[in-house]
Amino acid sequence: MTTNTVDLVDYDEVLEKFDPVMGLEVHVELHTNTKMFCGCPTTFGGEPNTQVCPTCLGLPGALPVVNKIGVESAIRIGLALNCEIAEWCRFARKNYFYPDQPKNFQTSQYDEPIAFNGYLDVELDDGEIFRVEIERAHMEEDTGKSLHVGGADGRIHGADYSLLDYNRAGVPLIEIVTKTIEGTGERAPEVARAYVTALRDLLRALDVSDVRMDQGSMRCDVNLSLMPKGATVFGTRSETKNVNSLRSVERAVRYEMSRHAGVLLSGGSVVQETRHFDESDGSTRSGRLKETSEDYRYFPEPDLVPVAPSREWVEELRGTLPELPWQMRNRVQKEWNLSDAELRDLVNAGALDLIAATVKAGAPSGEARSWWVAYLTQQANTQGVDLADLAITPAQVARVIALVAAGDLTNKLARQVVDGVLAGEGEPDAVVESRGLKVVSDDGALLAAIDEALAAQPDVADKIRDGKVAAAGAIVGAVMKTTKGQADAKRVRELIIQRCS
Amino acid sequence: MSIIRQTAADLAAKIHSGELSSVEVTQAHLDRIAEVDSSVHAFLHVNAEGALKAAKAVDDDIAAGKAPASPLAGVPLALKDVFTTKDMPTTCGSKMLEGWRPPYDATLTRKLREAGIVILGKTNMDEFAMGSSTENSAYGPTRNPWDLDRIPGGSGGGSSAALAAFEAPLSIGTDTGGSIRQPGAVTGTVGVKPTYGGVSRYGLVAFSSSLDQGGPCARTVLDAALLHEIIGGHDPLDSTSIDAPVPAVVEAARLGAQGDLTGVRVGVVREFSGDGYAGGVERAFQAAVSQLKALGAEVIEVSCPNFVYALPAYYLIAPSECSSNLARFDAMRYGLRVADDGAHSAEEVMSLTREAGFGAEVKRRIMLGTYALSAGYYDAYYGSAQKVRTLITQDFTKAFEQVDVLVSPTTPTTAFKIGERADDPMAMYLADLCTIPSNLAGNAGMSVPCGLSDEDGLPVGLQIMAPAMADDRMYRVAAAYEAAAGGVIERAPQL
Ligand SMILES: [Zn+2]
Numbered sequence: 001m002t003t004n005t006v007d008l009v010d011y012d013e014v015l016e017k018f019d020p021v022m023g024l025e026v027h028v029e030l031h032t033n034t035k036m037f038c039g040c041p042t043t044f045g046g047e048p049n050t051q052v053c054p055t056c057l058g059l060p061g062a063l064p065v066v067n068k069i070g071v072e073s074a075i076r077i078g079l080a081l082n083c084e085i086a087e088w089c090r091f092a093r094k095n096y097f098y099p100d101q102p103k104n105f106q107t108s109q110y111d112e113p114i115a116f117n118g119y120l121d122v123e124l125d126d127g128e129i130f131r132v133e134i135e136r137a138h139m140e141e142d143t144g145k146s147l148h149v150g151g152a153d154g155r156i157h158g159a160d161y162s163l164l165d166y167n168r169a170g171v172p173l174i175e176i177v178t179k180t181i182e183g184t185g186e187r188a189p190e191v192a193r194a195y196v197t198a199l200r201d202l203l204r205a206l207d208v209s210d211v212r213m214d215q216g217s218m219r220c221d222v223n224l225s226l227m228p229k230g231a232t233v234f235g236t237r238s239e240t241k242n243v244n245s246l247r248s249v250e251r252a253v254r255y256e257m258s259r260h261a262g263v264l265l266s267g268g269s270v271v272q273e274t275r276h277f278d279e280s281d282g283s284t285r286s287g288r289l290k291e292t293s294e295d296y297r298y299f300p301e302p303d304l305v306p307v308a309p310s311r312e313w314v315e316e317l318r319g320t321l322p323e324l325p326w327q328m329r330n331r332v333q334k335e336w337n338l339s340d341a342e343l344r345d346l347v348n349a350g351a352l353d354l355i356a357a358t359v360k361a362g363a364p365s366g367e368a369r370s371w372w373v374a375y376l377t378q379q380a381n382t383q384g385v386d387l388a389d390l391a392i393t394p395a396q397v398a399r400v401i402a403l404v405a406a407g408d409l410t411n412k413l414a415r416q417v418v419d420g421v422l423a424g425e426g427e428p429d430a431v432v433e434s435r436g437l438k439v440v441s442d443d444g445a446l447l448a449a450i451d452e453a454l455a456a457q458p459d460v461a462d463k464i465r466d467g468k469v470a471a472a473g474a475i476v477g478a479v480m481k482t483t484k485g486q487a488d489a490k491r492v493r494e495l496i497i498q499r500c501s
Numbered sequence: 502m503s504i505i506r507q508t509a510a511d512l513a514a515k516i517h518s519g520e521l522s523s524v525e526v527t528q529a530h531l532d533r534i535a536e537v538d539s540s541v542h543a544f545l546h547v548n549a550e551g552a553l554k555a556a557k558a559v560d561d562d563i564a565a566g567k568a569p570a571s572p573l574a575g576v577p578l579a580l581k582d583v584f585t586t587k588d589m590p591t592t593c594g595s596k597m598l599e600g601w602r603p604p605y606d607a608t609l610t611r612k613l614r615e616a617g618i619v620i621l622g623k624t625n626m627d628e629f630a631m632g633s634s635t636e637n638s639a640y641g642p643t644r645n646p647w648d649l650d651r652i653p654g655g656s657g658g659g660s661s662a663a664l665a666a667f668e669a670p671l672s673i674g675t676d677t678g679g680s681i682r683q684p685g686a687v688t689g690t691v692g693v694k695p696t697y698g699g700v701s702r703y704g705l706v707a708f709s710s711s712l713d714q715g716g717p718c719a720r721t722v723l724d725a726a727l728l729h730e731i732i733g734g735h736d737p738l739d740s741t742s743i744d745a746p747v748p749a750v751v752e753a754a755r756l757g758a759q760g761d762l763t764g765v766r767v768g769v770v771r772e773f774s775g776d777g778y779a780g781g782v783e784r785a786f787q788a789a790v791s792q793l794k795a796l797g798a799e800v801i802e803v804s805c806p807n808f809v810y811a812l813p814a815y816y817l818i819a820p821s822e823c824s825s826n827l828a829r830f831d832a833m834r835y836g837l838r839v840a841d842d843g844a845h846s847a848e849e850v851m852s853l854t855r856e857a858g859f860g861a862e863v864k865r866r867i868m869l870g871t872y873a874l875s876a877g878y879y880d881a882y883y884g885s886a887q888k889v890r891t892l893i894t895q896d897f898t899k900a901f902e903q904v905d906v907l908v909s910p911t912t913p914t915t916a917f918k919i920g921e922r923a924d925d926p927m928a929m930y931l932a933d934l935c936t937i938p939s940n941l942a943g944n945a946g947m948s949v950p951c952g953l954s955d956e957d958g959l960p961v962g963l964q965i966m967a968p969a970m971a972d973d974r975m976y977r978v979a980a981a982y983e984a985a986a987g988g989v990i991e992r993a994p995q996l
Contacts, residue, residue: 054605058829060598060706061585061607065740093825095874099847104828156847164833297874299883302711302822305740 006283007262011186011254014226014261020188021234022181022253023223024132026199028174028209029142029216030073036141036172037064037107037304044215048165056170058102063303066091070172071114071307073208074139075317077174078115080202080324081134086114088308091139091301096294099162100144102169108140110298114307120202121326122194124187127344132195133179144169174208180234188224188257193250196220200246201325201353213244214389220249222277224256226264235260236270240284243277246386251282259284328356336365349377350387357394363401371397375415379422392421399428412485413437440487443495446479449487450496453478464500472496504529506991509576509670509724516575517563523556523575527619530577534621534668537996542643543653543663545582547622548589552577555619562617572727572751574617579669581660582623583630584715585704586610593706594626594638594656597830597837597858607704608736609673609715616731621669624659628860629827630680630708632656633932636923637862644919645688647959647993651916654684654932660718661688666996671728672718677709678815679912679936681716682948686911686962689950689989691725691979692718694936696969697943698743700729701736707826709819710741712940720990722949722980726754729972745970753973757980763797765978768904772808773935779914781954785961786910789951789982793908796981803903805896807889811938812930814889817873817882818941823863824870830858865926894942901968906978909935911948911962935964945972949979950989960989 014020035042038055054062078085092110118134145168150160176199184191200211200218211218225237238260243252256275263270274287323331329352333343346352351372358368372387376397380387400417403409409417409432420431432438440446453475454461463471472493479492504512504526515521531549538544559575569575585591585603587610592598606614613620627637635643635658645653646666653662657674661684664672674681676694685692693716700715707713717728733747769790774783794800832838832854833847840853859867873882900907912932922928939946944966951963963982965975 054603057834059585059603059605059835060591060593060601060829061603061704062605063703063739065738095825095828097828097831097848097851099831099833099851102829102834104831105825162847295876297825297871297876297879299821299825299874299879302709303707303740 006259007266008255008258009261009265011258014257015186017265018226018228018257018261019182020184020253020257021225021227021237022178022184022188022192023237024178024181024192024195025221025223026176026196027219027221028176028203028211029218030070030172030174030208031210031217032067032069032073032172034067035170036067036070036139037170040170042171044217046167048163048167051167052169056102057166064107066304066307067172070139071309072317073172073206074114074137074174075309075314076206076321077176077203077208078118078137079314079318080206080321081115081118081120081137081176083115083118083134083137085309085314086112086116086307087311088112088306089114090306091304092298093301095297098143099164100146100166100169102144102166106140106143107301107304109138113138120195120198122191122198123326123347124190124194125344125348127340130184130187130191130194132181132191135177135179137174137176140173140175142168142171142173189250189253192222192253193246196249197246198325204353205322205325205328207322212389213246216244219244222249222252222256224253224260225270226257226260228264235264236272238270238273238275238284240275240277241287244279248277248279248282252277252284255282255284325353328353332356332365336369346373349373351377354387354394358397358401361395361398363398367401367404368397371401375418379418390422391424392418396421396428403428403432407441407488408432408439409437410439410485410488413439437486440483441491446483446487446492446495447499449479449482450475450492450499452482454496454499461500464496469497505533505667505670507670508721509573509719510721510727512576512670513569513573513727516559517569519563523559523619524553526575527552527556527577527621530621530669533666537666538668540644540649540996541646541662541666541668542641543579543624543659543666543668544622545592545594545625545640545659546589548620551588552619552621555614555617559617559619569617571616571618571731573671573731575619576671577619577621577669578613578728579622579624579660579663579672580610580613580620581626581657581672581674583626583675583706584610584673585706586620586623589620589623591623591706592640593630594628594640595858595860595863596639598835599639599837601836603704605704608701608738609732610704612732613673618671618731624657624663624672626659627656627680628863629706629823630656630675630677630713631823631862631866633679633683633929634917634919634922635659636919637860639860642919645916646996647688647916650918651959652687652919654687654912654916656680657684657692657718661685661690661692664688664690664718664720665990665993670720671724673715673732674718675705675713675715676936676940677712677714677819678940679933681718682936682946682962682964683912683932685718685948686964687916687960689960689993690718690720691722691947691949692716693725693729693947693972694939694945695729695733695972696743696945697940698741699747699945699970699972700732701734701739701742703736703738707822709822710826711822712815712819714940720988722976722983723751723754723758725947726750726976743970748970748973750973750976753976754980757977758984760981760984761797762793762978762981765798765906766904767793767798767800767978768803768900768907769800770808770907770909771802771804772806773909777913777931777934778910779954779956781956782910782912782914782961785952785954786963789963789986790908792982792986793978796985798978801904803900803907805893805900805938807892807896808938810889811893811941812934814886814893815933815937815941816869816930817886818890820866820870821873821883822870824867824874827859827863827867830855862926890941893938897938897942897944897968905967906974907966909964909966911935911964915954915957915959915961939966942969944969945975947975947979949983951982952986953989953992
C-alpha cells in the first residue's frame with residue numbers, strides 16, 4: 001500500500017518551503033422534484049431501480065428533455081455566486097465507459113457553462129474575508145450507483161459481482177468550480193473548509209439542494225499542488241475525490257500538502273492522479289492513475305436544443321434571490337444586538353443559519369439561540385455530527401418553543417420532546433402525544449395531588465398555613481413526582497398557597 | 502384489382518365505406534408476405550396476430566358507426582426495425598439487439614396505433630441504419646423486387662422493398678443521409694425525408710441524432726402525404742421536434758395532382774451531374790425536368806458550390822455522433838452479452854460483447870467517429886465538418902431565394918448488384934452523394950419515381966428538395982410530376 005510508505009512532512013516545514021495552490025470542485029444535487037432530463041422522481045433512498053424510465057436508463061431510442069426548474073436553479077446559483085449568466089449555451093456529451101453510466105456518456109456542459117466568472121466572499125474563523133474566485137457553474141446529470149460485492153476493497157476490480165442502481169442516474173447536478181486559489185499560505189485548509197461551508201449555507205438559503213454531505217447531495221473534490229517558494233510555475237496536482245464532510249475538506253488539504261512535500265523533498269515527483277480520502281485516519285490513497293489526461297471526446301449534445309435564458313428571465317430570477325447568508329449575518333447582528341465575537345461564535349458553531357431559520361419560523365430570537373447553542377449543540381456533540389445534520393429542523397424547534405410559550409410544555413418536557421424528534425418519532429406534536437408529555441393543566445387533578453401531598457406531610461402543611469410560604473417547595477416536589485414532572489411548577493405553587501390560606 | 506396492388510388511399514376509402522374490411526386487407530398482405538418474403542426478405546419480424554387484432558379493432562369501430570381514427574385507419578404498414586415497439590422485437594438489424602423487446606413504444610409507433618394503422622411487422626435495414634444497400638443487416642440482405650440479385654437501397658431497403666413487392670401499401674423509414682430517398686429511388690417507390698424536427702425521434706434508435714429523421718414511404722405521393730400528416734407534429738418528448746403545425750402536405754399533393762405548376766420555380770442543382778452519374782439516370786432526370794417545364798414550372802440552373810464537401814463532412818459528423826450514441830450497447834442492461842462466465846471482468850465483457858455484436862461497417866464508423874472527436878483532432882475534423890455544414894445551409898438559403906424547390910437525381914446510379922460494392926466503402930458512400938446535403942441542412946427532401954433507366958430498365962429517382970417546414974412545396978411538385986409521368990411500379994416484374 002502506497003499510504004504506508006509516504007513520508008509526511010511536518011506542516012510548518014511544508015510552509016517554509018512551499019506555497020499551496022488549490023482548486024475546489026463541488027457537486028451539488030438539486031432537490032428538484034424530477035430528474036434533469038426525464039420525469040422520474042429524485043427522492044433519496046428508494047428501492048433500487050424503481051425510479052427509472054427509458055430516458056434515465058439510456059434505453060435505445062429514448063431522448064432527454066431539459067428540466068426547466070433545473071436550469072432555473074443553476075441560474076439562481078450563478079447569480080448568487082456573482083457570475084455572469086450565458087446568453088446562449090449548450091449541453092455537451094462527456095464520453096466514457098462505466099457501468100453506472102447508462103448511456104456511457106454523461107450529459108454535461110463543457111466550454112459553454114450556464115454561469116461563469118463569479119466569486120464568493122468567505123469569512124475565516126478570525127473574521128477576515130477571503131475572496132474565492134469562481135470559474136464556472138455548470139449543469140449536468142448524476143450517475144447511477146454501483147455496489148461491488150466481494151473482493152478486498154469494494155472496488156470493481158476483484159469484485160465477485162457488481163449491482164447497479166440507476167435511481168440516482170439523471171438527478172440534476174450543478175458543478176461549481178473555483179479558479180485557482182493562491183495566496184492562502186498556512187490557511188489553505190481553513191480557506192477550503194470555509195469556502196465549502198459558505199457555499200453550503202448559500203445553497204441552503206437558495207433552497208435548491210438538501211446540501212447533505214453525508215448523503216452525497218453535496219460532494220467536494222480537492223485539487224492540490226505545491227509550488228516551491230519563489231517559483232512561478234504550478235506543481236503537479238492530485239485530485240482527492242468525494243471528501244464528504246466539512247472537516248474532511250480541511251483534513252484532506254492538510255494531508256495532501258504534507259504528502260506532496262514529502263514526495264518533493266525526497267527528490268520524487270508528484271503523480272497526477274485521483275486519490276480517495278479515508279475518513280478513518282484522514283489520509284488519502286491512490287485511485288486511478290491518470291497517465292494521460294482522460295479524453296472525454298466532448299461534443300455538443302445533439303439531442304437537446306441550446307439553453308438561451310432571456311435577460312428578462314434572468315432579472316426575474318435575480319429578484320427571487322433570498323437574503324444571502326452574509327446579508328443575513330449583518331441584519332441579525334443588528335436585530336439581535338450581538339457583538340462581533342458573539343456573532344462569530346454562532347457562525348463557527350454552525351448555529352446562525354439554524355437560529356435565523358428558527359426565528360423565521362416564528363420563535364423569539366433569545367429562545368431560538370438558547371436551544372441551538374445549548375441543548376442541541378450538546379446533542380450534536382454527543383452524536384458526533386454537525387449541528388446542521390441533527391435530525392431536527394428549525395421549524396420543529398420553533399414549534400417546541402411555541403408549545404413552551406403556550407404553557408403546554410415545561411422546559412424539561414420540551415427537552416424530552418426534542419429527544420423524541422431526534423430519535424425519529426415524528427413531529428413535536430406527535431411526540432407530545434405518543435410520549436404523553438403534555439403539562440397537566442387540569443386544576444382538579446393537581447388539587448387532588450396537592451391534597452394527597454399535604455395529607456402525607458401534615459407538618460409541612462401547617463408551616464404553610466402559618467405563612468411560611470417557602471415550605472411549599474416540598475409539596476411542589478411531591479406533586480411533580482406524582483405527575484411525573486408534567487405539571488407546571490408555578491401553577492402548583494399557586495394552588496398550594498390557595499389551598500392553605 | 503387485387504387488394505395488394507391498390508393504393509393506401511383507395512384501401513382506406515373502401516375500409517371506411519365497408520366495401521372491404523381491414524381484416525381482409527391485412528390478411529391479403531400477410532398472405533403476400535408469406536408468398537414472396539422468403540425471396541425478398543423485407544421483413545425481420547411479422548406480427549400476424551397483432552396485425553389482425555388491430556385490424557379487427559378498426560373493423561369493430563366502423564361497424565359500431567364510429568368515425569375512422571384517421572384517413573388511413575385500417576390500412577396495413579411495414580415499420581422499419583429502428584422504431585421501438587412494445588409488442589415486437591426491435592433489433593436495428595444488429596446482433597447486438599437480437600430479441601430485444603423494448604418496454605416502450607416510440608412516439609411514431611404510438612401515433613400509428615392511435616391512427617388505426619395496422620403494423621404488419623418490422624422491416625430489414627442496414628445495421629443501425631448504417632449503409633446504402635441493406636447488405637449490412639446482421640440478418641442477411643434484402644433483395645430488390647425489380648431484380649433479386651440487386652440491392653434495394655439502404656439503410657431502409659426493407660421498407661422500400663416491401664412496397665415494391667406489394668407486401669405493404671405503406672411503410673416507415675428513417676433518413677440520416679438518404680436512407681429513405683435512395684431506397685425509394687432504386688425500388689421505384691416514393692420516399693420522403695421530412696424537415697428535421699418534423700417527425701418525433703423519440704423511440705427512434707439513434708444513429709446520428711442531428712441528422713436522423715423518420716418519414717413516410719409509399720407507392721404514391723398522396724399516400725405518402727396522408728401518412729406524413731399522421732406521423733408528423735410536435736412531441737414534447739423530443740426537444741428537437743419543431744413546435745409548429747405539420748405543413749399541409751395532403752392539400753399540396755391534391756393541388757399538384759391537378760397538373761399545373763405555373764408560377765413554381767424549380768432549380769436544377771448544377772453540381773449533381775457529370776462524372777459518376779450513369780447515363781441512363783441523367784437522361785431520365787433530364788426527361789423529368791422537361792416534364793416539369795411542360796407542366797408550367799419555371800426551371801433554372803442553380804449552383805450550390807459547397808455541396809461537393811457534403812459527403813466528407815457527413816462522414817465526420819455522422820460517425821462522431823454514432824460513436825457516442827452506440828456507446829450504450831455495453832452488455833450491462835439489455836441486448837447481447839458474451840463472455841459472462843465469471844472469468845472475465847466487466848470491462849472485458851463490455852469489450853468482447855461489442856466485438857461480437859457489431860458488424861464491420863458499424864465498427865468502422867465508431868472508430869472513425871471516436872478518432873474525429875479525440876483531443877487534438879476535434880477542431881480539424883468535427884469542427885471543420887460543422888463549418889461545412891453551415892456553408893451548405895447557406896448554399897440552400899441562397900438557392901431558395903431564387904427558386905421554390907431544388908431538383909436532382911436522387912442517387913447517381915440505379916440499383917447495383919448485391920456484393921458489388923461490399924468491399925469498397927467509398928463506392929458505397931457515393932450512393933448518398935445527392936441526398937446528404939438536405940440532412941446536413943435539416944431541410945425537407947423526397948424521391949419520386951422518374952421512369953426507368955434506358956441502360957438497365959431499372960427505376961430512377963427524382964429528388965425534390967424544399968426549405969425547412971416547406972415540405973408541402975415538394976409534395977405539390979411531386980404530385981404534379983407523378984400525375985403527368987405516371988408511376989413505374991406497375992412495370993415491376995411479377996414475383
Ligand atoms: Zn427517468
